[in-house]
Amino acid sequence: MKPQDILDRIDEFRNIRTDPGSDEAKLLEAALFVEDVFGLRLTDDEICERNLGTHQSTAQFVLKKFEAR
Amino acid sequence: MCGICGIINLDGGPPPDKNLLLKMMGRLRHRGPDSSGYYRDDQVGLGHTRLSIIDLEMGSQPLCNEDGTLWITFNGEIFNYVELGKELSGCGHQFRTRSDTEIIIHAYEQWGVNCFERFNGQWALALWDTREKKVIFSRDRLGIRPLYYTFCNNKILFASEIKAIFADQEVLRSLDPAGMAEIFSFWSPVAPRTAFRGVYELQPGHYAILKDGCFEARPYWSIRFPMAGHETCQSESKNAEYLRELLIDASRLRFTRSDVPVGAYLSGGIDSSITSAIVSKYTGSPLKTYSIRFMDKEFDEGPFQHEMVKRLGADHRDFKISNEDIGRVFPDVIWHTERPILRTAPAPLYLLSKLVRESGYKVVVTGEGADEVLAGYDLFREAKVRLFMARDRGSAKRMNILFNLYPWMVRTPGKAPAFARSFFGRDLDLSDSGFSHRPRWNTTSAIRQLLDDDFQKEMEGVDVEQELLSSLPEGHQEWDPICRAQWLEMVTLLSGYILSAQGDRMLMANSVEGRFPFLDYRFVDYANQLPARHKLLALDEKHLLKIAFSDIVPQSILQRPKQPYRAPDAASFFNADNPDWVDDLLSEYMLKKAAVFSPKAVVSFTEKCRRVKGLGMSNTDNMRVVAILSTMLVYHHFIENDGEGRGDMPPPGPVTVIDHVSDSGL
Numbered sequence: 001m002k003p004q005d006i007l008d009r010i011d012e013f014r015n016i017r018t019d020p021g022s023d024e025a026k027l028l029e030a031a032l033f034v035e036d037v038f039g040l041r042l043t044d045d046e047i048c049e050r051n052l053g054t055h056q057s058t059a060q061f062v063l064k065k066f067e068a069r
Numbered sequence: 070m071c072g073i074c075g076i077i078n079l080d081g082g083p084p085p086d087k088n089l090l091l092k093m094m095g096r097l098r099h100r101g102p103d104s105s106g107y108y109r110d111d112q113v114g115l116g117h118t119r120l121s122i123i124d125l126e127m128g129s130q131p132l133c134n135e136d137g138t139l140w141i142t143f144n145g146e147i148f149n150y151v152e153l154g155k156e157l158s159g160c161g162h163q164f165r166t167r168s169d170t171e172i173i174i175h176a177y178e179q180w181g182v183n184c185f186e187r188f189n190g191q192w193a194l195a196l197w198d199t200r201e202k203k204v205i206f207s208r209d210r211l212g213i214r215p216l217y218y219t220f221c222n223n224k225i226l227f228a229s230e231i232k233a234i235f236a237d238q239e240v241l242r243s244l245d246p247a248g249m250a251e252i253f254s255f256w257s258p259v260a261p262r263t264a265f266r267g268v269y270e271l272q273p274g275h276y277a278i279l280k281d282g283c284f285e286a287r288p289y290w291s292i293r294f295p296m297a298g299h300e301t302c303q304s305e306s307k308n309a310e311y312l313r314e315l316l317i318d319a320s321r322l323r324f325t326r327s328d329v330p331v332g333a334y335l336s337g338g339i340d341s342s343i344t345s346a347i348v349s350k351y352t353g354s355p356l357k358t359y360s361i362r363f364m365d366k367e368f369d370e371g372p373f374q375h376e377m378v379k380r381l382g383a384d385h386r387d388f389k390i391s392n393e394d395i396g397r398v399f400p401d402v403i404w405h406t407e408r409p410i411l412r413t414a415p416a417p418l419y420l421l422s423k424l425v426r427e428s429g430y431k432v433v434v435t436g437e438g439a440d441e442v443l444a445g446y447d448l449f450r451e452a453k454v455r456l457f458m459a460r461d462r463g464s465a466k467r468m469n470i471l472f473n474l475y476p477w478m479v480r481t482p483g484k485a486p487a488f489a490r491s492f493f494g495r496d497l498d499l500s501d502s503g504f505s506h507r508p509r510w511n512t513t514s515a516i517r518q519l520l521d522d523d524f525q526k527e528m529e530g531v532d533v534e535q536e537l538l539s540s541l542p543e544g545h546q547e548w549d550p551i552c553r554a555q556w557l558e559m560v561t562l563l564s565g566y567i568l569s570a571q572g573d574r575m576l577m578a579n580s581v582e583g584r585f586p587f588l589d590y591r592f593v594d595y596a597n598q599l600p601a602r603h604k605l606l607a608l609d610e611k612h613l614l615k616i617a618f619s620d621i622v623p624q625s626i627l628q629r630p631k632q633p634y635r636a637p638d639a640a641s642f643f644n645a646d647n648p649d650w651v652d653d654l655l656s657e658y659m660l661k662k663a664a665v666f667s668p669k670a671v672v673s674f675t676e677k678c679r680r681v682k683g684l685g686m687s688n689t690d691n692m693r694v695v696a697i698l699s700t701m702l703v704y705h706h707f708i709e710n711d712g713e714g715r716g717d718m719p720p721p722g723p724v725t726v727i728d729h730v731s732d733s734g735l
Binding site: 005008009012013015016017024025028029030031032033035036037039041043044047 | 305453454456461465467470473602606607608609
């Protein structure tokens, strides 16, 4: 997937949800979104504020995961 | 919208019985109270009761082509009949009426059975081709209009409703254990099965040809989804724009193609708010809206309805329904559903269509179908959450996503975490094609614990879940799991319950036609090709629809949590006004006679219901109550009695008669 496509899809999510911050429920929905839309699998450790706390951090996290593929 | 019926001889026996045909038509009087008619020759009898909506003067049926070699009885609307008429005129066809019925005849002459692919509408019909000596049956793509048939003593009987088929005393009347197994799993029988042994329903999206005694059904359309990730258009804004155009056109067609005024249902949810807003904004017609309200605040959506009414400036009518109202009309409701149901939700819709009719309207546009086509049901959100859990079953965190489901509800999973984990945490097998529906099927199957042993054994003869899953189209493994869930929902709940028991039957019971813009096939085909995330983005249901119509529907309605349409169940039958029929049907004598449920188990269960007056009962127990009572009513109406007890009436006049059989021939 191209980086721009990744950013476009994260924008779609940004339009319906605020940044999760440290809220566990919101972090879990963000993790669900990432797995669902990008076909990635996250470990429990990866479902955290550092990776998914803001839409910007989510984008960086997803891009990094794709690069590592 | 109308009622259709017919008798077809299979072996050159005596001509179809005129009195039977008239009796069948009489039983469909509610579907078409404006007039009726029949055609009869030595082999075929076609009956029709008419609810006149298009071409009020000339649209009587049965109707034929110019030389009388092709006859039709038709129930429904072909909304693109104007465009088809122009195309057919260009091919040299000439028309005597302005009706869509005549268009079908000429379309069949021009294109044969390929004509059905060209129709945009909702229909069930039978065409008698006297030249080729064959009868063609056809039904719309998603099963909006019903068509039943049975084989009996070398003849076929067909009708819009089973009660018309049962007008023939020779037709077997017994419950079909396999059909009942489907109801007690999926909420509805799956066509061609019905609740009755030997009575079949033509599948949605199919036509059938009867020739030389051979009946063969074939599909002309099917529900298809693309491979996940290979959807044609990934752009959210472009998809929203096109979805909007399609829905506006679908609503406009359904609102304007009528010679009588068209009203709209307004539930207070997103779907009917959008269709009403489209009508208001794009047709320029005055808008008449109707709503149900509930005395019980848990089910009432009044404030949202009124917000939308105010915004639209609609001429609005609503009425409040009590639990007692539901208990009172429930026997009538089951007379019309002709199958056991698991929720009382059709009952308020029966009362609503009565209000519509009494106010002088006979056509309404509703938001039906949006939840299936755009993944709006809670079941899809639950499936997504369970998929997330299933992808790492050892995870310490993932189970907690359950608490994101229904945080606004009194009985939210967050308040009963152990139960939620146990309920949603079962059957997490990602390779299971029925993954999305296992919780529902498991819950529904709890009804079976109350069944009579012998009936239970008969039901177990067919694995209906496996049968359904094996009918999933080739390549479904490559679909997004949400699309697979949508397919299951459309094939079971949509046509078998929402559009029939809760739709067509509750509307037609009071001679009202429903029209469903979300089920325009162009809209459905387009929605099916969308990336699944545009329908359900994370846990945001009907995502694209909200974007597409954010300018004409207020955010308070677009963003409100999905409230499933529900009505009070057990509390409708075990309250202070406990209706007499409840005690009668739940007596040990009646239960033994019907031989579906174990009298001992039911008596013990209903004692518990009476103690609590039907209040505070679990979801499963509420479902059991409705299942038992509706099954017993089906037994009472159609097996113990033959329908005459409800007052057989003659077909509505004036009656058009085209009879090629002399009386001496009978």
